[in-house]
Amino acid sequence: MRKNxxxxxxxxxxxxxxxxxxxxxxxxxxNAVDFNYEGPLYDGPNxxxxxWRVDLKxxxxxxxxxxxxxxxxxxxSAEIKADECKDCYGxxxxxxxxxxxxxxxxxxxxxxxxxxxxxxxxxxxxxLNLSKxxxxxxxxxxxxxxxxxxxxxxxxxxTDLNLKGKITIEVSFD
Amino acid sequence: xxxxxxLSFLSVLLLSMSAxxxxxxxxxxxxxIWEPSNGRARVKVExxxxxxxxxxxxxxEPKDAKTxxxxxxxxxxxxxxxxxxxxxxxxxxxxxxxxxxxxxxGTIYDPLNGNTYSCTIxxxxxxxxxxxxxxxxxxxxxxxxxxxLEVKPKDxxxx
Numbered sequence: 001m002r003k004n005x006x007x008x009x010x011x012x013x014x015x016x017x018x019x020x021x022x023x024x025x026x027x028x029x030x031n032a033v034d035f036n037y038e039g040p041l042y043d044g045p046n047x048x049x050x051x052w053r054v055d056l057k058x059x060x061x062x063x064x065x066x067x068x069x070x071x072x073x074x075x076x077s078a079e080i081k082a083d084e085c086k087d088c089y090g091x092x093x094x095x096x097x098x099x100x101x102x103x104x105x106x107x108x109x110x111x112x113x114x115x116x117x118x119x120x121x122x123x124x125x126x127x128l129n130l131s132k133x134x135x136x137x138x139x140x141x142x143x144x145x146x147x148x149x150x151x152x153x154x155x156x157x158x159t160d161l162n163l164k165g166k167i168t169i170e171v172s173f174d
Numbered sequence: 175x176x177x178x179x180x181l182s183f184l185s186v187l188l189l190s191m192s193a194x195x196x197x198x199x200x201x202x203x204x205x206x207i208w209e210p211s212n213g214r215a216r217v218k219v220e221x222x223x224x225x226x227x228x229x230x231x232x233x234x235e236p237k238d239a240k241t242x243x244x245x246x247x248x249x250x251x252x253x254x255x256x257x258x259x260x261x262x263x264x265x266x267x268x269x270x271x272x273x274x275x276x277x278x279x280g281t282i283y284d285p286l287n288g289n290t291y292s293c294t295i296x297x298x299x300x301x302x303x304x305x306x307x308x309x310x311x312x313x314x315x316x317x318x319x320x321x322x323l324e325v326k327p328k329d330x331x332x333x
Contacts, residue, residue: 044231045262049222095244096259102268104223106279109268117246117257133252146222150229150262 023071025172028059033165035080035149041157049102050147050165054140060173068173070140076168078114078128080149083162092121093161095152099128101139102146108138110148117152140171201271204295207231208303208320216323217266226277228266236261249288260285269295282307291315 035048082090096117114128216232269280282293291307308315
């Protein structure tokens with residue numbers, strides 16, 4: 001009887017240990033995500049997309065093993081900067097920013113993951129507010145992911161608009 | 175004999191390439207600006223990767239009657255996204271061209287109630303779409319007819 005009780009106590013511990021064993025976490029950062037809007041642009045929402053080829057080997061380096069899958073992924077931050085050149089348009093022309101992820105896989109639908117509305121034009125870097133419910137794990141197991149930044153313009157712009165994103169993601173894998 | 179095999183291989187290759195190009199051109203006929211039957215919005219269909227998406231580019235009543243501010247997605251089930259502007263919102267998502275003027279596997283979002291429905295798009299002629307939203311099976315749904323709007327592209331400013 002005492003033996004059985006002992007096993008009942010030990011089994012859950014063994015199970016928890018097995019689940020947690022080998023699971024590693026790493027933070028990956030996409031530093032130069034170019035969102036280029038080719039002018040002239042209408043006032044209102046304008047999208048720009050960045051095609052991201054997800055290369056786990058490159059991202060995880062020595063932690064990478066052939067055929068591995070990402071167990072979970074969480075967006076930690078999304079920051080957007082404007083071109084700092086003299087005649088370039090900046091955030092003073094933008095009402096709001098919305099960042100979404102999309103893929104070619106029909107099982108992995110587009111998701112809005114972060115937004116900022118309104119944009120504070122005084123800031124050189126805009127930190128987007130993250131969605132609390134967006135689930136991005138499936139995107140990290142895709143080959144191609146599209147990062148879409150919708151910029152809502154206050155007025156028409158005759159030239160191009162160039163924004164740069166810095167996206168930080170925490171990934172867990174076995 | 176070898177020559178004939180190479181020729182037949184090349185012919186098959188060319189035929190499949192031409193079929194692929196035609197399929198892609200057929201699929202892209204969905205691109206453009208469309209107006210639902212109620213005339214309260216206009217939706218621009220664009221391509222991202224291999225899929226088609228539609229976003230609201232014009233609203234008949236763009237501002238909230240109570241606040242006077244631009245409308246946002248106040249009914250979004252994800253509370254953290256309720257401040258996303260409705261103008262620019264992607265209400266058609268993830269459509270894949272299946273051939274024979276049909277795009278499937280996508281969803282349509284109704285910002286009036288925050289619900290997302292499965293959706294099929296059928297192009298009945300080059301300027302008309304049957305947009306069928308449904309839950310579960312297509313038979314239990316509703317079809318709306320959307321019309322294409324001709325919009326001239328904005329001219330590039332000459333330097």
